[in-house]
Amino acid sequence: MRRREFLNLFGGLSTTIVSDAAHCGEAPKRLALVSPGPTPVSQMREESTSVYFRTFFEELRKLGYIEGKNVIVLRFTSGGQSERIPDTAREVVAATPDVIFAFTSRMVHQLKKTTTSIPVVGYTADPISFGIVEDLSHPGQNFTGVATEASSEFDGKRLSLFREFAPRASRAAVLAPASYWRTVYGDALRDAAGRLGFSILGEAVEEPVNQQAIERTIARVGAEHVDLLIIPDLPENNAYFQRIVELSIREKLPTLAPTRLYVTAGALMSYAADPVDLVRRAVGYVDRILKGERPGDLPIYRASRYELVINRKTAEKLNLSVPPILETAADEIIGN
Numbered sequence: 001m002r003r004r005e006f007l008n009l010f011g012g013l014s015t016t017i018v019s020d021a022a023h024c025g026e027a028p029k030r031l032a033l034v035s036p037g038p039t040p041v042s043q044m045r046e047e048s049t050s051v052y053f054r055t056f057f058e059e060l061r062k063l064g065y066i067e068g069k070n071v072i073v074l075r076f077t078s079g080g081q082s083e084r085i086p087d088t089a090r091e092v093v094a095a096t097p098d099v100i101f102a103f104t105s106r107m108v109h110q111l112k113k114t115t116t117s118i119p120v121v122g123y124t125a126d127p128i129s130f131g132i133v134e135d136l137s138h139p140g141q142n143f144t145g146v147a148t149e150a151s152s153e154f155d156g157k158r159l160s161l162f163r164e165f166a167p168r169a170s171r172a173a174v175l176a177p178a179s180y181w182r183t184v185y186g187d188a189l190r191d192a193a194g195r196l197g198f199s200i201l202g203e204a205v206e207e208p209v210n211q212q213a214i215e216r217t218i219a220r221v222g223a224e225h226v227d228l229l230i231i232p233d234l235p236e237n238n239a240y241f242q243r244i245v246e247l248s249i250r251e252k253l254p255t256l257a258p259t260r261l262y263v264t265a266g267a268l269m270s271y272a273a274d275p276v277d278l279v280r281r282a283v284g285y286v287d288r289i290l291k292g293e294r295p296g297d298l299p300i301y302r303a304s305r306y307e308l309v310i311n312r313k314t315a316e317k318l319n320l321s322v323p324p325i326l327e328t329a330a331d332e333i334i335g336n
Contacts, residue, residue, distance in 0.1 A: 029070065029072070030099075031097055031099050032099070033056065033074070033101050034100060034111070035077050035078075035103045035104070035235050036080070036082065036106060037080055037104075038080030038208065038209055038239050039053070039235065039239045040079075050238065050239065052275060055283075059280045060283055063283065074092075076088055080236050081208040082179035086110055089114040090114055092111065098118075098119070098290060099119045099286050101282065101283070101286055103123045105126075106183065108120060108132055109130055109131065119142050119143075119295040120142055120145070120295065121143075121144060121286050123145060124145060124146070124147055125148055125185060126154070126302075127143075127145070127300060129152035129185070133300065139299070141296050143296065144285055144300055145300055145301075146278045146281050146301045147301070148275070148278060149273070149303070150302065150303075152184045155188060155232070156189070156191075158256055158270075160192075161269070162228060163196055165326065166254065169228055170197055171201055171225070171227045171228070172198040173228070174200060175214070175229060176234060177204050177234075185232070189230070202220060218248060218253070219247075222250075222251030226253065228253075229254065231244065232258060234258075238259075241262050245265040248267065249314065255268045256270070260272065260274070260307060260309040263310065263311050264311075266311060268320075271306055271308045273303030274305075278301075278303060281301050282301075308326070308329055309331060311333075311334045312333050312335035312336060313335035
């Protein structure tokens with residue numbers, strides 16, 4: 001089996017064939033799109049069901065980049081296998097793209113260890129907590145991007161909002177693979193849960209993370225009758241968000257979701273930044289770097305506005321009522 005066939009078999013490299021080798025007298029730019037999640041490279045395109053990939057390509061097109069004409073997009077994924085992230089990072093760097101666009105702190109952290117010369121634009125949680133940078137205003141070296149959260153303590157804020165919904169709740173489960181618990185965010189969530197009186201129950205999602213692994217985990221969680229299912233903002237979850245919501249409703253599990261996309265589909269509540277806005281801003285950085293700016297001179301954009309979204313219909317199905325304090329604080333209540 002040839003190397004490229006091997007990489008594609010495991011969700012590795014997918015290269016777009018260039019139909020026009022030059023555009024306006026310039027060679028096409030080479031852009032690497034990287035995710036550790038389970039979405040196959042064939043779905044990492046504008047027609048994707050994933051709002052993250054769809055927005056990425058829509059914004060590229062708005063900025064004048066036409067795949068196959070003036071940009072070559074190299075697609076990489078670790079296939080939902082956290083142990084493959086270092087290999088994926090090496091594959092990306094070996095392809096020598098002009099710019100790398102990468103999702104998740106885990107992947108960006110690995111890419112930064114693998115190259116100090118290729119510009120990396122990241123969509124991450126708090127890059128300071130993950131040790132990716134020391135200063136958001138001056139990231140330095142070859143990295144910039146967008147951050148979804150202010151710090152690793154953000155999940156504690158989300159959990160405290162759910163506490164308003166269910167003051168006596170004490171049993172929580174987290175939909176995440178074991179690798180999540182080895183990050184600063186896993187530690188912070190465990191600490192916040194303890195402070196707020198929650199015990200974390202259940203097993204980690206087995207890897208490679210796929211729909212069947214998630215279905216088995218939610219079935220086990222449902223059998224334990226937990227008071228809350230916490231869904232971290234992970235590509236492994238976002239790839240299957242509609243199925244996660246469907247199963248959580250079937251199992252009568254209140255869900256604390258990572259974005260409003262889940263709540264629109266039927267999850268109970270979310271408190272988060274707008275992922276569409278963040279992806280657009282990150283693609284704007286890709287554009288600026290391709291036009292000659294240095295990534296280390298571009299300050300990392302950190303979300304400053306977070307939306308509290310609640311699904312009243314789901315609350316009613318779970319025999320919960322939206323407390324007055326959340327009625328007032330919510331940016332949107334679905335089902336009013």
